[in-house]
Structure formats: structure tokens, C-alpha cells
Amino acid sequence: MTGIDRPRRLRRTPAMRRLVAETSLEPRQLVLPMFVADGLDGPRDISSMPGVQQHSIDSLCKAADAAVTAGVGGLMIFGVPKPEDKDANGTQASDPDGILNRALRRLSAEVGDATVLMADTCLDEFTDHGHCGVLAADGSVDNDATxxxxxxxxxxxxAAGAHLLGASGMMDGQVGAIRLGLDSEGFADTGILAYAAKYASAFYGPFREAVGSSLQGDRRTYQQDPANRREAIRELDLDLAEGADIVMVKPAMSYLDILREVADRSTVPVSAYQISGEYAMITAAAERGWIDRRGAILESLLSIRRAGADIVLTYWAAEAAHWLV
Known part of the structure; x- marks a missing residue:
């Protein structure tokens, strides 16, 4: 048979496939989310996320050092205060001696500029009602007070040493307010990673255990409706106009169409978060022998990169980094 196109010529050997691959996956593109909990003297397993742990500050630093040595591009740190330290305003979130800020100072001292140190700039872990902001008298989230x-x-x-602040609360005007607040205090070099398109997803479930969430109700009045696509571009444009240095789509795998559109439009680097539910589904299926674990992990990460993410936040960052060397 002659005169037909033969794309298979470029798939014949591993070397040929590697030569013509359109999308790459490298350790530097991966960011490891990590949890540090007050009052621990060592790591504590998270039952709904096998292989992921809440850390003490000491074990956090040890795991962070291992991840940095493996070549990951950055670390995203979430703080988990003691239940008795939560209040309506999330006071511990801005307390220099709160768990997250203590951990950031320690990490900054130990890893310095060897990695990109990121912090979750949101109140939900610190409030006794579990919402991402301050509540008004009627129980709604007060955008401007937040x-x-x-x-x-x-x-x-x-001040604790974070290089990038993860503005994840989905409040209107949050990027502009944070940028102005940082600049006015001499932190002009601290960047903002804006969660531009963060959807109210059912896949956040395991994360709620990871941070000891006290959520009452849901977050649908501020996180995006999964039915909406154009709204994500509106949010992106607003965050860019307010000074975002990097933007994010969250979740990743159920929103690859949104990620592609954001990547096509954004003038700054684009990140995507492979969230806890996505992690848990692949882990559970692999544990039952239904899928190949390593293959599924790498394919899922590659799909997020292929859809347009420059940076991928994933709980497999350190492990995948070893595979990719």
C-alpha cells in the first residue's frame, strides 16, 4: 500500500517517541503541597490521602529538604492550628507566632532560595466556622472585611520569608488588596500566585481532613460554579489587572478545558492544582490493582501540562521528581 500518511513512523521506538514528544514533564515544573500542624511531635498520616501526612515543623523541614533535593520547583505550605486556637477571624493566620508563620520562618532559614517557598494566604484553616473569610452578621462571607x-x-x-503568596480565597479584589498591602510595607518583591479560577468542587473532600476543616455549610457563594466557563476568563482578567504574578486553575483534572483557555489567554505563568480528591481516586484504584499506579500518576500530570499548565501542584511532586531524573 502506497500514498498514505504513516504517523506510526514517529512512534516506532522509545527514542523516536522521546524525540518528537510535544509536551515535557520535569521536576522543576512540580510543586509539593505540604501540611504543618501545631502540637505534633512527628508526622501524622491523613487517612483519606494515603502517603500524605500532617507534619510537625521538624518533620516538615526534613520532608521539604528531601523534596528540594529531588528537584521539585517549589513547596506550598498549609498551616493547621490547634482546634482551640481557631476563632471567627482566623487570628492565628496573621499571628507571627502562628503555626504557618513559624513554619515559614524555619523553612526560609533552612532552604532559603534553593526552592520557591509558597504560603496559602487564606483563612479557612484558621476560622472556627471553616469559611475562607470573615462572616457578616447574617452569616454570609463579608468580602471587604475579609x-x-x-x-x-x-x-x-x-515577613516570615514566603516568596509567593497563594491568594486562594476567591474574594473579589483580593489580588489588588494584597498587592497594595505588600507594597506599602516594603514587600514589593513578594509575588502573588492568584487562584484565578477555583471551583466549588466535590473533589476537595480529603483536603478537609488534611487541614482539620471546621466548615459549616459550603463555599458556593464565592468559589466558582462548575457549570461556568466564561466566568473563569473574567476572573483571570481581573486578577491580571490587579497584579497577579502567576495564576491558577483548581481543580486540574476535571477542568482541563478551563486550563487550556486560561493558558491561551494569560500573560503570566499558569499553574494548576491536582487536588486531594484526584490524588485519592488514583491512589485507591491503584491500591486495588485496577490501574498501574506509576503510569496513571505520570499520565495525569502530563495531561495537566499538555492542557497548558506551566506549573503543577501535586502531592506526588517529590516521588515523580525521582522518576523523571
């Missing part, structure tokens, strides 16, 4: 708290939190994290 911005004031984000600014206080951002300044504390910048």
Missing part, C-alpha cells in the same frame, strides 16, 4: 484580613496575613507571611 480583604483586610488577607492583607494582614500576607504581610505576616512575607
Amino acid at each position: 480583604l483586610d484580613r488577607y492583607v494582614e496575613m500576607a504581610r505576616a507571611q512575607a
Whole structure:
């Protein structure tokens, strides 16, 4: 048979496939989310996320050092206060002696500029009601009062040594408020990773255990409706106009169409978060022998990169980095 196209010529050997691969996956593109919990004297397993742990500050630093040595591009740190230290305003979030800021200072001293140190700039882990902001008298989340708290939190994290602040609360105007608040206190070099398109997803479930969430109700009044696509571009444009240095789509795997559109439009690097539910599904299927674990992990990460993510936050960052060397 002659005169037909034969794309298979470029798939014949591993070397040929490697030569013509359109998308790469490298350790530097991966960011490891990590949890540090107050009152621990060592790591504690998270039952719904096998292989992921809450850390003490000491074990956090040890695991962070291993991840950095493996070549990951950055670390995203989430703080988990003691239940009795939570309050309506999330006071511990901006306290220099709060668990997250203590951990950031320690990590900054130990890893310095060898990695990109990121901090979750949101109140949900620290509030006794579990919402990402301050509540109004009627129980709704008060957008503008929350911005004031984000600014206080951002300044504390910048002072503790964070390179990038993960503005994840989905409050209107959060990026602009944080940028102004940082600049006015001399933190002009601290960057903002804006969660531009963060959806109200059912896949966040295991994360709630990881951070000891006290959530009452849901977050659908501020996180995006999964039905909406154009709204993500509106949010992206607003965050870019307010000064975002990097933008994010979250979750990743169920929103690859959104990720592609954001990547096509964004003028800054684009990240995506392979969230806890995505991690748990692949882990559970692999544990039962239904899928090949390593193959599924790498394929899932490659799909996020192929859809347009420059940076991927994944709980497999350190492990995948070893495979990719």
C-alpha cells in the first residue's frame, strides 16, 4: 500500500517517541503541597490521602529538604492550628507566632532560595466556622472585611520569608488588596500566585481532613460554579489587572478545558492544582490493582501540562521528581 500518511513512523521506538514528544514533564515544573500542624511531635498520616501526612515543623523541614533535593520547583505550605486556637477571624493566620508563620520562618532559614517557598494566604484553616473569610452578621462571607484580613496575613507571611503568596480565597479584589498591602510595607518583591479560577468542587473532600476543616455549610457563594466557563476568563482578567504574578486553575483534572483557555489567554505563568480528591481516586484504584499506579500518576500530570499548565501542584511532586531524573 502506497500514498498514505504513516504517523506510526514517529512512534516506532522509545527514542523516536522521546524525540518528537510535544509536551515535557520535569521536576522543576512540580510543586509539593505540604501540611504543618501545631502540637505534633512527628508526622501524622491523613487517612483519606494515603502517603500524605500532617507534619510537625521538624518533620516538615526534613520532608521539604528531601523534596528540594529531588528537584521539585517549589513547596506550598498549609498551616493547621490547634482546634482551640481557631476563632471567627482566623487570628492565628496573621499571628507571627502562628503555626504557618513559624513554619515559614524555619523553612526560609533552612532552604532559603534553593526552592520557591509558597504560603496559602487564606483563612479557612484558621476560622472556627471553616469559611475562607470573615462572616457578616447574617452569616454570609463579608468580602471587604475579609480583604483586610488577607492583607494582614500576607504581610505576616512575607515577613516570615514566603516568596509567593497563594491568594486562594476567591474574594473579589483580593489580588489588588494584597498587592497594595505588600507594597506599602516594603514587600514589593513578594509575588502573588492568584487562584484565578477555583471551583466549588466535590473533589476537595480529603483536603478537609488534611487541614482539620471546621466548615459549616459550603463555599458556593464565592468559589466558582462548575457549570461556568466564561466566568473563569473574567476572573483571570481581573486578577491580571490587579497584579497577579502567576495564576491558577483548581481543580486540574476535571477542568482541563478551563486550563487550556486560561493558558491561551494569560500573560503570566499558569499553574494548576491536582487536588486531594484526584490524588485519592488514583491512589485507591491503584491500591486495588485496577490501574498501574506509576503510569496513571505520570499520565495525569502530563495531561495537566499538555492542557497548558506551566506549573503543577501535586502531592506526588517529590516521588515523580525521582522518576523523571
